[in-house]
Amino acid sequence: MNKDKIVVLTTVHSREDTRVFHKQARDLGKQPQFDVTVVVADGHGGEERSEYNIVDLGKPNNRFLRFLVGGFKAYRTAKSLSPKVVHFHDPELMLVACALSMSGIRIIFDVHENVPEDIKDKYWIPRFLRSTISSAYVFLEKLCLPFFHRVFAATPDIMSRYPSDKAVLVQNYPSLSEFDFSASAPSSTGNNYIVYLGAITKIRGIDNIVRALNLINTEKDHVRFCLAGFFQESGHLEELSLEEGWRHVDFIGPVKRHDVPRLLSEARCGLVTFLPANNHINAQPNKLFEYMAAGIPLIASDFRLWREIVKKYDCGILVDPESPEHIANAVLEILENPQRSTEMGANGKRAVFDVLNWEVESKKMIQTYRSLLQECGNVAP
Numbered sequence: 001m002n003k004d005k006i007v008v009l010t011t012v013h014s015r016e017d018t019r020v021f022h023k024q025a026r027d028l029g030k031q032p033q034f035d036v037t038v039v040v041a042d043g044h045g046g047e048e049r050s051e052y053n054i055v056d057l058g059k060p061n062n063r064f065l066r067f068l069v070g071g072f073k074a075y076r077t078a079k080s081l082s083p084k085v086v087h088f089h090d091p092e093l094m095l096v097a098c099a100l101s102m103s104g105i106r107i108i109f110d111v112h113e114n115v116p117e118d119i120k121d122k123y124w125i126p127r128f129l130r131s132t133i134s135s136a137y138v139f140l141e142k143l144c145l146p147f148f149h150r151v152f153a154a155t156p157d158i159m160s161r162y163p164s165d166k167a168v169l170v171q172n173y174p175s176l177s178e179f180d181f182s183a184s185a186p187s188s189t190g191n192n193y194i195v196y197l198g199a200i201t202k203i204r205g206i207d208n209i210v211r212a213l214n215l216i217n218t219e220k221d222h223v224r225f226c227l228a229g230f231f232q233e234s235g236h237l238e239e240l241s242l243e244e245g246w247r248h249v250d251f252i253g254p255v256k257r258h259d260v261p262r263l264l265s266e267a268r269c270g271l272v273t274f275l276p277a278n279n280h281i282n283a284q285p286n287k288l289f290e291y292m293a294a295g296i297p298l299i300a301s302d303f304r305l306w307r308e309i310v311k312k313y314d315c316g317i318l319v320d321p322e323s324p325e326h327i328a329n330a331v332l333e334i335l336e337n338p339q340r341s342t343e344m345g346a347n348g349k350r351a352v353f354d355v356l357n358w359e360v361e362s363k364k365m366i367q368t369y370r371s372l373l374q375e376c377g378n379v380a381p
Contacts, residue, residue, distance in 0.1 A: 003035035004373055007078045008052075009088040009096075011041040011070040015054055018286060019112065019154070019172055020089055022257055025052045027362045028369070039077050041070050055081075063124075071096050079103065084373060087152075091115050091137065094144045101147040106372050110152040110170075114161070115141075117278035121203060123233060149375075150368055157282035157305070170365050172286050174293040175358040179261050181349065193250075194299075194331055195226040195267035197260065198287045201233055203280070205273040205301070205321045206240065213245035215328035223331065227251045228263060264294035269334045269341065271299045272306075273321040281305070289356055291316075292348030297341045299330045315348030 006028060013020045021038065029036040029051025036052035043059030057073045060066040075096045078086055087108040088097050094109070101107045119125065119134040145151075145163070152170040153159035159167045200206050209225060216223045227249050231237045240246060255263055264270060270291030274280040281303045288306065291298050298316025300306045310316045317333060319326040334341040 004033055004085070005081060005083040006034050006036045006369070007081050007083040007086045008036065008038040009074055009078055009086055009093060010039070010090055011057065011060075011066055011074055011093060012090040013040070014042045015040050015044060015047070016257065018257065019110075023172075023175060023358050023362070024087070024110075024365065027366065028052070031366060031369075034369070037081055037083075039074060039081075041066065041074070067092050075099055078105075084376070085369065091141070094140065098144050098147040101149075106376065107148045108150045108152060108368075108372070109148045110154075111158050111162075112154045112172075114155075114158055114279055114282065121277045121279050123201075123203070149372055152365065152368075155282060155284045155305075168364060168368050170361050170368075171356075172284060172289070173356045173358045173361055174286075174289050174352055176353065178257075179293040179349075179352075181353050191266065191268075192223045192335060193226050193267045194223060194269050194271060195228065195264060195296075196271045196287075197228045197255065197264065197290065198285070200227065200229045200231045200236070202236060203275050203277050205275045207243070208321060208324045209271055209273060209327060210240060210243045210245040210249060211324040212327040212331065213248040215324060216331055217245075217248055223248065223335065225249045226263070226267060228253070228255045230254050260290065261294060264291060264296060267294075267296050269297045269299055269316075269331065270294070271327070272301065273299060273319060273327055274301050274303075275321050276301070276303065289352060292356070293352040295345040295349040297334055297344035298348065299327065299334070313347050313351040315344050315351065 008020065008025050010020055015021055025036055025038050028034050037055055038052055039055045039057065041057040041059055043056065045056050047054040055077060057070060057077060060070050071093060074093060078100055083105060085106045085108060086097065086100050087110060089110045097107050097109065116134045116138050119137060120130045122130065125133060151162045151167045153162065153167055154172050156169060159169050196206065196209065213223065213225055225248055230253065270287065272285055272288050282305050288298060288300060292315055298310060300310055300316055300318055301321040302318040307318055310318055317330040319330050
């Protein structure tokens with residue numbers, strides 16, 4: 001059987017990225033008609049996995065080299081693999097994708113974030129340049145869009161930025177295969193762990209969670225905060241460890257994907273208290289839905305989109321993320337009302353099992369691939 005070659009291309013994401021590898025590349029590689037190669041630039045070398053192969057371009061020393069040298073290597077490698085479709089994930093590869101498109105390759109642009117708004121929140125870009133760079137990105141993206149055949153959008157907000165004849169909503173919901181849906185919700189008694197899982201930055205509100213711990217633990221150390229992930233900003237860990245509330249924190253670093261369900265199931269609630277940045281208000285963080293899948297209640301920022309989810313499925317408590325007092329009160333409400341917290345956790349878990357799961361999104365992704373290949377007569381219906 002002749003297989004259709006697909007190249008998934010990223011120079012930014014690591015080979016453990018959930019959306020790129022553990023969901024999309026995995027499910028594409030399970031299709032008997034697809035031959036999938038993922039091109040990455042993380043410096044860990046090539047690798048053969050059961051569903052796809054990995055080609056490593058090597059890790060560049062800085063962002064500038066990643067853009068220039070990484071882009072050239074990405075183009076040369078993708079072209080040499082002779083794919084019918086290139087599915088790329090990084091805005092900095094737009095010009096590379098245009099060049100590949102001009103050689104007759106079908107292009108899918110996978111957009112994880114509202115990039116113009118995200119640029120305005122990049123801590124490493126000088127503040128006075130952010131609006132200019134954001135506007136320049138919008139201009140460049142408009143020039144490149146005619147060369148792209150489909151755009152996968154991770155949220156409805158992102159999808160609204162693109163033409164309806166190209167945009168496909170492929171949301172970042174949890175995979176049912178990763179969580180045990182035969183089990184009941186975690187026990188509402190036992191340890192008093194609360195948890196945050198994911199990238200750690202100031203703009204994600206971690207500092208206010210640590211400050212809230214002091215308000216909770218006024219008499220004794222009865223609530224522990226399990227902080228799982230990696231610090232993205234230089235000096236942030238050292239700075240945060242000086243906070244008085246840090247003594248109530250168990251920082252465990254990054255967690256392997258297969259350990260996530262166990263970690264979450266041991267917690268009393270999951271926190272996603274991002275600060276109201278441009279790119280947060282309409283985002284749909286993975287962790288929000290992973291907490292739901294694990295059957296634990298949420299404590300979430302009171303943003304419009306998040307409010308709709310939490311209210312619709314009755315799965316958590318909304319707070320002002322800039323207020324340690326609000327966060328502390330929400331944690332105490334969950335701990336002091338075990339029956340209600342168990343109910344909220346079960347509601348979230350049911351919502352993921354019924355509606356908010358990757359399996360539904362994966363079907364849309366695969367169907368889009370088939371339709372795209374049918375347009376050039378390369379795959380049977």
